Amino acid sequence: MPTTTSRRRLTTGAVALAVAALLALTAWLLMRPDPEESVAPVVVDEVSAAPPVSGQAGTTQEQIEALDRLSGSLRHGGDTAEFVLDDIELDFGPDAWVLTAPATADFNRNGTVEPLLAELQSLVDQPVTAMVRLDEDGDDADVFVLNDLTYRDSTGANLPWQPVETGGSAAPSATVREAAIDAVGAGAKVTELERVRAGRVAWEATVVDAQGVEHSVLLGADGVVLDLRRAD
Known part of the structure; x- marks a missing residue:
């Protein structure tokens, strides 16, 4: 049967263990990471390993395909409304538009803005520069800038040959x-x-x-x- 001294030792040991456990729990609570605290990105070989961040996107940016620069002597193509630069056929829009288009810009830099066809014909056998978008085959190109003057919007909007409303009644x-x-x-x-x-x-x-x-x-x-x- 345990003596009084033995019982006191057991009680003291139990209290000490309880105190040690309480201190360990307190230390863990103080040292554990705050769940609300943001985690900084971890960089591994210059690649960010930060957790993904969700949120509402800002403005939407439209991807615009880059333009190519062509330069050389402008030549006539097979038809009146066709022109060739650096062995690439330039597309200024439908032939019906090119043949009847009004004055748009002084592409030949002579100080007078003439109808589109007259401007283009005056540039034949002259050095010109054009910013274009090539087709898949690379032998035909939509023209956006001619001799540093804008011809059409590079986004593809506001085509210059959009139908014009005459305001009068259509003829049968x-x-x-x-x-x-x-x-x-x-x-x-x-x-x-x-x-x-x-x-x-x-x-x-x-x-x-x-x-x-x-x-x-x-x-x-x-x-x-x-x-x-x-x-x-």
Whole structure:
């Protein structure tokens, strides 16, 4: 049977163990990381290993494809509205637009802003520089800047050949057909009439004259002839 002295020793040991456990628990509580505290990024070989951060995004940025610079002597292509630079065909928009486009900029730097086709024709055999976007094959390019002057928006918006509203009533196809025949001359006949949407142009008629020569006639929505030339 334990003596009084033995019981006192056991009691003292139990108290000491309890105190030690309490001190250890207190120390752990004081030293453990704060769950609300942010964790700094850990850099390993210059690669950030920080935890992902979620949150609302700011502004959305549109990715715009870079433009290529072409330079050299401008040459005529196969058709009136086609031009070639550095063996790459330049695309200024639909042919109907290029043939009838109004003055846009003084690309030839002569001090006078002329219709687009006149500006381009005056640059043939002259050194020019163009900022373009090449197609997949690399032999055709949309033109955005010509001789340091903006031709069209590089984002692809606000195309210069967007249809123009005339404000008047649209002429019926029969009236357009007659206007095309009158423009070519007596004995002419329309072999094809199709709708076009390029700037002021709303119709394109293929007309064969009395001698069998084919002509291309561009007309507005009101039936007014905008361009007449022999078919290329």
